[in-house]
Amino acid sequence: MAAEAGISRGTVSRVLNNEPYVSETARRAVEAAVAKVGYVRNAAARNLVTQRSRAIALIVHEPHSVVLDDPNIGNILIGTNAVLSDADHQLVTLMIDSQRDSDRVIEYLRGGFVDGAIILSARTGDPISEAIAELGLPASFVGHPPDAPAIPFIGIDNRAAAEAIVERLVATGRRRIGMLASGLDRDSGQDRLAGFQAALGDLFDPALVVRHPFYSYAAGAEGMAELLERDPHIDGVFAASDAVAAGAMDVLHRQGISIPEQVGIVGFDDSSWAIRCTPLLSTVRQPAETLGRRAAQQVLDQLLDGGEAPDGVILPTEIVWRASA
Structure with missing residues (x-):
């Protein structure tokens, strides 16, 4: 040459x-x-010299069915990949659906196959997050588990956003308002439930909170049926995600309950689910693609510049009010 x-x-x-x-x-x-x-170019030879793989892991703590069902995860992945591609790094997606997956991924990270990691939907007590902290691997959380190790994060204020949209639902005159709560083993679900309770104040009834592990259409369908059994006179619903809201709305339609005349419903995310609903769904818009971009940049800043990322960055959300409430 x-x-x-x-x-x-x-x-x-x-x-x-x-x-x-x-x-x-x-x-x-x-x-x-x-x-x-x-x-x-012989990338393998270059990596042996530099001791870098130029690969960053996106670790997704969700079952495969939820990953396919949740547009937010796809948008986070798109944002992450765009930043890493511009920096000539490869994105490696690792999905955690079992303890076996978790054990295997920990060994993979210890093997030095990636230079950093982005952790999505981490649960309380996540062993992968602990392993990343022990390894000193450049990393970023999307969201922030309450017991997380000292790893930078990028997120939104789930509690404040939930409180704001539920307050607006209350302002429409609803008084028997329930919640289809999901993801309560992670910060987003816990904070959305806390915001719901804060917004209702004396109107809050714990019997009108139906819990489900995942942010999914099935969670909304099953939860709405149960909520109607608990109180047939319910007149408002806060769904913890748009996918959950879509499932709930289909149940209401099948039972001949009009939206928003009899039941007003709001969601969270402003994903593609929100504009596929009839009527269109009132929801909280969170910047999913930007979350992915900023998380990737946090990892690159630690890796490429040798600098420390800020402890955490909170991005703004906004209420998108449509016909469902």
């Missing part, structure tokens, strides 16, 4: 590794030589 380009091996190496202090003439000579000889 150096002979073909007519320059030193050191200069060729600097060009191939995008290092500074290379003249434009030398850069063009190397590029021409690459094209002529068909050179392909």
Whole structure:
């Protein structure tokens, strides 16, 4: 390669590794030589020298069915991949659906196959987060588990956002308001339930909270049926996600209960579910793609610059009010 380009091996190496202090003439000579000889960079050899894989893991603590059902996860992945791609890093997605998955991923991380990790939907007591902290791996949470190790995070104020949209639901005159609560083993679900309770004050009735592990359409359908059994006169519902709200709305339609005349319903996320509902769903808009972008940048800042990311960054949300309430 150096002979073909007519320059030193050191200069060729600097060009191939995008290092500074290379003249434009030398850069063009190397590029021409690459094209002529068909050179392909040996990434494995480079990684052995640099001790870097240039791969970042996105660790998703959700069952496969929920991953496919949740547009937010897809948008977070899109944002993450965009930032890593621009930085010439590879995204590796790891889904955790069992203890066996968790054990295997911990061993994978210890093997040095990735340079950093982004942790999505971590539960309380997550062993993977603890392993990442022990390894000193550059990492970022999307969200912030209450017992999380000292790892930077990017998130939203779930409690304040839930409180704001439920207060607006109350302002429509609803008095028997229930919640389809999901994800209570993680910060987002706990905080949305806390915001719901705070907004209702004396109107809060614990019997009108139906719990389900996952943010899913099935959780909404099953939960709404149970909520109606507990109180057939319920007139308002806060669903912990748009997917949950969509399931609940289908049950209300099947039972001949009009929305919003008899029951007003609001969700959370402003995902594609919200605009597939009839009527269109009132919800909280959270910036899912931006969450992924900022989490990826937090990891790169730690990895590439050797700097420390801030402890946590909270992004704004907004209420999107539509016809469902």
